[in-house]
Amino acid sequence: xxxxxxxxxxxxxxxxxxxxxxERAGEPRCTAAPAxxxxxxxxxxxxxAEPPAAALVRFVEQVGPVEAAARVRRGxxxxxxxxxxxxxxxxxxxEADLAAAEAVGGRLLVPEDPDxxxxxxxxxxxxxxxxxxxxxxxxxxxxxxLAQLCERAxxxxxxxxxxxxxxxxxxxxxxxxxxxxxxxxxGAAIGVDxxxxxxxxxxxxxxxxxxxxxxxxxxxxxxxxxxxxxxxVGLVATEYPPGAVPAxxxxxxxxxxxxxxxxxxxxxxxxxxxxxxRTAADARALxxxxxxxxGPVTSGMSAGCHxxxxxxxxxxxxxxxxxxxxxxxxxxxxxxxxxxxxxxxxLDAVQTLVxxxxxxxxxxxxxxxxxxxxxxxxxxxxxxxxxERRGLAEYRDGRWQRPxxxxxxxx
Amino acid sequence: xxxxxxxxxxxxxxxxxxxxxxERAGEPRCTAAPAxxxxxxxxxxxxxAEPPAAALVRFVEQVGPVEAAARVRRGxxxxxxxxxxxxxxxxxxxEADLAAAEAVGGRLLVPEDPDxxxxxxxxxxxxxxxxxxxxxxxxxxxxxxLAQLCERAxxxxxxxxxxxxxxxxxxxxxxxxxxxxxxxxxGAAIGVDxxxxxxxxxxxxxxxxxxxxxxxxxxxxxxxxxxxxxxxVGLVATEYPPGAVPAxxxxxxxxxxxxxxxxxxxxxxxxxxxxxxRTAADARALxxxxxxxxGPVTSGMSAGCHxxxxxxxxxxxxxxxxxxxxxxxxxxxxxxxxxxxxxxxxLDAVQTLVxxxxxxxxxxxxxxxxxxxxxxxxxxxxxxxxxERRGLAEYRDGRWQRPxxxxxxxx
Numbered sequence: 001x002x003x004x005x006x007x008x009x010x011x012x013x014x015x016x017x018x019x020x021x022x023e024r025a026g027e028p029r030c031t032a033a034p035a036x037x038x039x040x041x042x043x044x045x046x047x048x049a050e051p052p053a054a055a056l057v058r059f060v061e062q063v064g065p066v067e068a069a070a071r072v073r074r075g076x077x078x079x080x081x082x083x084x085x086x087x088x089x090x091x092x093x094x095e096a097d098l099a100a101a102e103a104v105g106g107r108l109l110v111p112e113d114p115d116x117x118x119x120x121x122x123x124x125x126x127x128x129x130x131x132x133x134x135x136x137x138x139x140x141x142x143x144x145x146l147a148q149l150c151e152r153a154x155x156x157x158x159x160x161x162x163x164x165x166x167x168x169x170x171x172x173x174x175x176x177x178x179x180x181x182x183x184x185x186x187g188a189a190i191g192v193d194x195x196x197x198x199x200x201x202x203x204x205x206x207x208x209x210x211x212x213x214x215x216x217x218x219x220x221x222x223x224x225x226x227x228x229x230x231x232x233v234g235l236v237a238t239e240y241p242p243g244a245v246p247a248x249x250x251x252x253x254x255x256x257x258x259x260x261x262x263x264x265x266x267x268x269x270x271x272x273x274x275x276x277x278r279t280a281a282d283a284r285a286l287x288x289x290x291x292x293x294x295g296p297v298t299s300g301m302s303a304g305c306h307x308x309x310x311x312x313x314x315x316x317x318x319x320x321x322x323x324x325x326x327x328x329x330x331x332x333x334x335x336x337x338x339x340x341x342x343x344x345x346x347l348d349a350v351q352t353l354v355x356x357x358x359x360x361x362x363x364x365x366x367x368x369x370x371x372x373x374x375x376x377x378x379x380x381x382x383x384x385x386x387x388e389r390r391g392l393a394e395y396r397d398g399r400w401q402r403p404x405x406x407x408x409x410x411x
Numbered sequence: 412x413x414x415x416x417x418x419x420x421x422x423x424x425x426x427x428x429x430x431x432x433x434e435r436a437g438e439p440r441c442t443a444a445p446a447x448x449x450x451x452x453x454x455x456x457x458x459x460a461e462p463p464a465a466a467l468v469r470f471v472e473q474v475g476p477v478e479a480a481a482r483v484r485r486g487x488x489x490x491x492x493x494x495x496x497x498x499x500x501x502x503x504x505x506e507a508d509l510a511a512a513e514a515v516g517g518r519l520l521v522p523e524d525p526d527x528x529x530x531x532x533x534x535x536x537x538x539x540x541x542x543x544x545x546x547x548x549x550x551x552x553x554x555x556x557l558a559q560l561c562e563r564a565x566x567x568x569x570x571x572x573x574x575x576x577x578x579x580x581x582x583x584x585x586x587x588x589x590x591x592x593x594x595x596x597x598g599a600a601i602g603v604d605x606x607x608x609x610x611x612x613x614x615x616x617x618x619x620x621x622x623x624x625x626x627x628x629x630x631x632x633x634x635x636x637x638x639x640x641x642x643x644v645g646l647v648a649t650e651y652p653p654g655a656v657p658a659x660x661x662x663x664x665x666x667x668x669x670x671x672x673x674x675x676x677x678x679x680x681x682x683x684x685x686x687x688x689r690t691a692a693d694a695r696a697l698x699x700x701x702x703x704x705x706g707p708v709t710s711g712m713s714a715g716c717h718x719x720x721x722x723x724x725x726x727x728x729x730x731x732x733x734x735x736x737x738x739x740x741x742x743x744x745x746x747x748x749x750x751x752x753x754x755x756x757x758l759d760a761v762q763t764l765v766x767x768x769x770x771x772x773x774x775x776x777x778x779x780x781x782x783x784x785x786x787x788x789x790x791x792x793x794x795x796x797x798x799e800r801r802g803l804a805e806y807r808d809g810r811w812q813r814p815x816x817x818x819x820x821x822x
Contacts, residue, residue: 050764050785087781087788117559165707247767294705294717297728298577306705306728317708344659353461356658370498374461377498408413 043094054130055080056135100242106141120150135239144235153183155262158192166269169198176319178205211238212250255279264289270304363399445523451479454505466491467543511653517552531561546650555646564594564674569603577680582610587730589616622649623661675700681715774810
């Protein structure tokens with residue numbers, strides 16, 4: 001599945017329109033579009049329990065989605081499953097939800113689909129934490145193919161109340177990542193999230209917006225155009241059924257999906273208690289890399305980032321450093337920032353002492369220089385010759401001094 | 412020696428004026444002012460070799476300073492010692508140097524003096540690195556007692572071309588450290604160094620300026636008044652004899668003393684290649700803690716700090732975090748930055764789901780809320796009662812809603 005995905009464009013045609021491609025592989029499952037009854041069952045199941053629904057996900061894995069949906073409907077389920085499904089089990093809007101998604105150009109992405117990010121989401125099961133249950137299904141909108149996007153993806157998250165600095169850095173880093181083919185995963189919120197999506201879009205790179213509400217809703221309203229654009233060229237995804245309203249706990253629950261879709265999570269500006277820190281905690285629990293951008297210690301908006309770095313998150317300043325950390329070995333290595341070169345680079349110990357002893361104006365003879373530099377007598381002359389060769393010493397009437405244009409003393 | 416030192420004020424009387432105190436301990440050495448011939452010998456030795464002079468320091472340890480000086484004078488020394496002393500061995504300005512120091516209110520601090528920071532400097536020998544040789548002696552000026560100051564000391568160093576941000580943070584952190592009794596060790600340069608000294612002086616706290624020139628010189632000239640003040644209430648120290656001029660390599664060599672005198676070195680703003688990074692490298696080699704203050708990733712003046720943190724230096728944002736890292740166990744623990752409290756703090760999972768499901772305006776009955784929240788039917792009513800108790804839910808004519816003043820959705 002991941003092989004097939006990596007052969008085609010991440011922003012290519014929808015999976016359901018490319019069955020020809022998926023048929024040739026001859027794999028036992030996940031190669032064709034899922035059956036309609038599976039979609040109906042998962043659509044029902046995606047509404048019947050509030051995520052994260054660990055007990056329900058386990059039950060579906062055990063008996064399959066169609067059987068699971070039928071049993072949930074009639075209440076013939078284990079106690080734990082009953083606890084999270086009893087309230088809504090009589091509500092079946094599966095067909096209406098599928099139609100509502102289709103009406104906005106969306107669809108239901110299910111684990112039985114070749115575009116499901118099976119490998120990325122496998123980490124959820126490994127944590128054993130019920131709060132970190134994978135989604136039952138994802139409602140998506142856009143041409144992006146999630147399984148492939150998750151192969152090279154970084155979650156870029158941060159404060160809604162970002163400063164100009166945070167917005168700038170989020171946009172720059174996201175553009176750098178997207179430009180090198182990494183999908184920028186974020187939450188479409190104002191502030192850092194929006195800047196990250198826009199940074200990716202600006203270089204026509206891949207980006208995924210993971211919502212805490214229905215795929216047919218634009219939240220926040222001020223990001224209506226941004227979400228429309230992501231739906232045209234990237235991917236909008238949510239585990240909440242159409243019409244679902246954003247709620248405070250849903251933003252927190254949603255954050256695990258941001259972390260789960262990405263190789264690493266980068267926090268750009270966050271207060272000491274913030275949703276971004278929750279996403280970082282989820283990423284750490286999922287065994288993913290946590291990174292943070294530092295900022296002025298005088299800015300409360302960077303305090304959460306500094307806290308993360310002090311707790312072990314990797315400090316990153318540039319997209320290259322993110323890529324080096326999450327990227328494929330040996331391919332995405334960051335080049336070190338350029339270091340200023342000095343004419344005195346490469347001088348040996350004696351040459352350095354002699355150079356430092358050289359007077360700026362009143363030239364001195366080699367005997368004076370030997371004492372001032374504190375080097376053996378025989379060593380001062382070869383050192384002066386080398387310094388002269390480098391343009392670091394001037395010889396005048398038997399005496400030595402620095403060249404006329406003097407350099408500052410300290411590095 | 413360190414016991415005695417900690418009983419009296421760090422900025423108290425000069426050691427030579429307090430022999431009564433030091434006599435009672437009955438320790439075998441280091442309790443009385445050193446003999447004049449030791450001072451003369453060390454004064455001669457401090458000029459005869461350019462620091463760091465590992466071979467000379469070893470030789471002095473083996474035969475004692477008086478014998479070492481006599482042998483160096485007549486050239487009767489091992490080859491390695493001859494190599495570093497041959498050029499200047501005929502120059503004996505010991506008496507003149509001691510007089511020059513005294514003329515500016517200074518003196519020569521030698522390892523035989525109770526104020527010598529024996530414990531702090533012991534780390535030099537442990538490195539086995541000849542570049543990290545301890546000084547032969549220190550020319551000092553001021554009432555500060557070095558051995559005691561080094562017991563609780565932090566080196567605060569950084570760029571000369573510091574930004575307003577760096578100057579501000581250096582001053583704030585240094586004031587916080589000095590206010591809690593930690594000596595601020597720095598190099599008296601413009602930029603971060605000067606701000607660090609001034610921060611300590613501003614709270615009348617201890618500070619030590621370690622120079623790369625003679626104790627009778629004020630470099631940089633713009634810090635003449637600052638150095639005078641440090642000499643009045645703190646301590647100015649240098650391994651270079653009176654009259655010695657600052658030279659580029661001397662700043663680098665001097666940096667090991669900054670690192671060696673302090674429990675930890677804090678870098679506040681530094682370019683990717685800087686003297687501060689050299690001090691940090693020395694501190695690491697000496698087994699001392701390296702700390703760095705982050706800043707905007709858009710600032711080249713913070714790039715060196717970020718590089719240090721990526722290489723393992725501790726990110727610190729406040730004096731309290733420095734003290735927690737270098738301070739005595741359990742005494743200087745930093746208190747966590749204040750976290751905002753929310754009315755929803757402490758709600759359990761069901762209460763959170765019900766709270767999020769509560770409509771802001773059009774009140775709903777418990778049946779509707781059970782379905783919307785997706786919780787078991789019997790669980791919604793106790794949750795509502797608790798929410799009402801906390802002022803998070805309002806009951807009106809058999810229906811529930813949020814209190815009139817609504818809170819924002821996302822954390």
